[in-house]
Amino acid sequence: MLKEIESRRSIRKYLTRDVMDKQILNLIESARLxxxxxxxxxxxxxxxxxxxxxxxxxxxxxxxxxxxxxxxxLVCTADITCRRKDGPFHLDENSSEPELKQIxxxxxxxxxxxxxxxxxxxxxxxxxxxxxxxxxxxxxGVPENQYVCGIIPIGYAAEAHPAPRPRRxxxxxVYYDSWGNSIK
Amino acid sequence: MLKEIESRRSIRKYLTRDVMDKQILNLIESARLxxxxxxxxxxxxxxxxxxxxxxxxxxxxxxxxxxxxxxxxLVCTADITCRRKDGPFHLDENSSEPELKQIxxxxxxxxxxxxxxxxxxxxxxxxxxxxxxxxxxxxxGVPENQYVCGIIPIGYAAEAHPAPRPRRxxxxxVYYDSWGNSIK
Numbered sequence: 173m174l175k176e177i178e179s180r181r182s183i184r185k186y187l188t189r190d191v192m193d194k195q196i197l198n199l200i201e202s203a204r205l206x207x208x209x210x211x212x213x214x215x216x217x218x219x220x221x222x223x224x225x226x227x228x229x230x231x232x233x234x235x236x237x238x239x240x241x242x243x244x245x246l247v248c249t250a251d252i253t254c255r256r257k258d259g260p261f262h263l264d265e266n267s268s269e270p271e272l273k274q275i276x277x278x279x280x281x282x283x284x285x286x287x288x289x290x291x292x293x294x295x296x297x298x299x300x301x302x303x304x305x306x307x308x309x310x311x312x313g314v315p316e317n318q319y320v321c322g323i324i325p326i327g328y329a330a331e332a333h334p335a336p337r338p339r340r341x342x343x344x345x346v347y348y349d350s351w352g353n354s355i356k
Numbered sequence: 357m358l359k360e361i362e363s364r365r366s367i368r369k370y371l372t373r374d375v376m377d378k379q380i381l382n383l384i385e386s387a388r389l390x391x392x393x394x395x396x397x398x399x400x401x402x403x404x405x406x407x408x409x410x411x412x413x414x415x416x417x418x419x420x421x422x423x424x425x426x427x428x429x430l431v432c433t434a435d436i437t438c439r440r441k442d443g444p445f446h447l448d449e450n451s452s453e454p455e456l457k458q459i460x461x462x463x464x465x466x467x468x469x470x471x472x473x474x475x476x477x478x479x480x481x482x483x484x485x486x487x488x489x490x491x492x493x494x495x496x497g498v499p500e501n502q503y504v505c506g507i508i509p510i511g512y513a514a515e516a517h518p519a520p521r522p523r524r525x526x527x528x529x530v531y532y533d534s535w536g537n538s539i540k
Contacts (some may be wrong), residue, residue, distance in 0.1 A: 174360060174476040177386045177469050191539060193520040200530055203377075204523055206468070209485060211521045218531045225533055251534075268452035274485075276457050277505070280464035283362050285389070285429040288472065293357040301393060321461070337395045339388050344383055347402045349409055350430045351433075356377060 176291040181334050183296035186241040186327035191295065191337075193219070196244060197327065202289035203282035212254035214275040215282045217249040218312055225311060232307035233300050233323050234255075242325030246297075247308075248283055249277035249318040263319045264305040270320060277322040288326070296329035360475040365518050370425040370511035372462040375479060377403070378508065380428060386473035387432075387466035396438035398459040399505075400464045402496055409495060416491035417484050417507050425511030430481075431492075432467055433502035434459035447503040448489040456503060463505040470508070480513035489494035 200217050208214065220226055221244055229247070230239045239245065252261055255271035263272055283299060290297045299322045308320045348356050379430050392398065403411055405428055413431070414423045423429065436445055439455035447456055467483060474481045484504050492504045532540050 173382065173386060174358075174469075177389055179474060180389075180391070181389055189457065197526065197530065198357065201526060202357060204526055204529065205361055205364075207364070207366055207471070207483060213524050213529075218528045218533070218535060220533055220534045226479035234451050264455065266452050268450050270449035271521075272462050273449065276461050277464040277485075280461040281438060281468045284468040285358075285472075285492070287391070288469075289358050289361060291533045299391060300422075307422070317533065317536075336389070338396050342381065342385060342388055345388065345397075345400045346381065347400070349402070349404055349406045351402060351499065 176288045179333070180288060180291040181332060181336070182298040184238045184298055185328045185329065186243070186296060186325065187330045189326070189328045190243045191326055195293065195295065199246070199286045199289050199326070200294065201354065202285040205284035206285045207277035208281065210270040210347065212278065214250040214254040215252060215279045216249045216318065218249070220245040220247060228311045229308065229323055232303045232311060234302040236300060236302065239325045241330070242327040244326045246324045246326055247312060248279055248321045248324065249314055250279035250321050251318055253317045259317065261316045263316065269354060276321060277315050283322055283324065290326060295326055297324050297326045299324050362470045363517070364472060364475040366482040367513045367515060368482055369513065370480060370509065371513040371514045372428070373463065375510055375512070377479065378431065379479065382477065383430070383470045383510070384467040385479045386415065388540050389426060390466040390469045392462035392465065393458050395463065398434040398436070398438040399463045400433045400435060402433070404429040410482070412495045413492065413507055416487045417494060420484060423484065423509045426511040426532070428508055428510045430508040431496060432463055432505045432508065433498055434463035434502040434505050435502055437501045442482045443501065445500045447500065460505060467506055467508065474510060479510055481508050481510045483508050519534060526534045
């Protein structure tokens with residue numbers, strides 16, 4: 173098993189130690205290399221260090237105060253114009269557009285690369301998404317063609333490697349040839 | 357950079373060499389360890405080896421004939437009842453449910469783990485998604501609470517490591533503190 177898949181944890185306590193832009197760009201590079209449907213690469217990233225903007229994002233993200241400790245909040249957006257040029261776009265949690273499902277999927281692939289790369293680099297991160305589009309969008313000036321896929325605190329862990337969260341047993345998620353056929 | 361992130365490719369030519377169930381279960385194990393919103397773990401997997409079912413899936417997936425060469429098609433579905441118990445569910449490409457966006461995101465995270473683990477294990481794979489829910493669902497008997505997120509051929513590569521597909525330059529996808537602010 174790839175070591176980083178096993179060892180990665182969602183970390184919610186950070187040291188005050190800073191993370192350099194070079195390190196953040198290396199994480200984004202790992203996302204840049206992700207696969208995407210039709211190679212559309214819908215992802216964009218905003219590296220947030222401004223205390224005022226961090227505070228506003230955290231307030232929009234259900235006031236998760238632990239996020240403040242991280243030196244960087246990395247925001248990932250996904251661009252629907254990779255798939256469909258015609259607007260206006262109304263991208264929110266209740267949108268029905270098929271292309272929105274595709275760009276959310278593709279941005280998620282890229283973010284998982286980034287989380288595994290953070291683990292590889294000895295950094296700590298936690299994907300958060302407890303916000304509404306309407307609250308986050310104006311803080312960052314995100315245009316209407318972008319969907320905000322995650323706000324990811326990045327820093328150095330201030331907690332010892334936590335135990336893994338409980339997972340469903342493997343055998344409950346595997347079928348053979350047809351749904352419901354658990355026995356090979 | 358994590359080696360597997362750099363070396364992973366979408367492979368569309370496979371040897372006739374078989375892949376053992378043990379290897380497929382190890383891939384699913386990597387998906388099982390993925391993070392998910394509220395640890396909901398919405399993913400399920402169907403390991404398809406039946407020639408008849410493979411052919412039907414490939415027909416539904418835009419007759420991509422190259423898929424036939426792979427010994428296994430791994431189908432990933434995402435379960436909306438991890439998020440919302442009340443049905444009936446109408447999960448298709450045009451659904452507006454916010455929970456559908458969340459489970460597509462979380463299944464995508466798990467599938468990216470699986471693709472990187474395949475690379476780690478010397479296996480070849482390619483995420484495909486050129487199908488409609490209504491076409492794939494009846495082939496496998498997928499219940500209405502599941503959304504089919506991908507059909508992933510898995511095997512051994514019969515092509516030399518292809519060059520990476522072109523990617524957007526890093527600097528086009530990074531902003532600082534606010535959308536549109538490219539200069540640090």
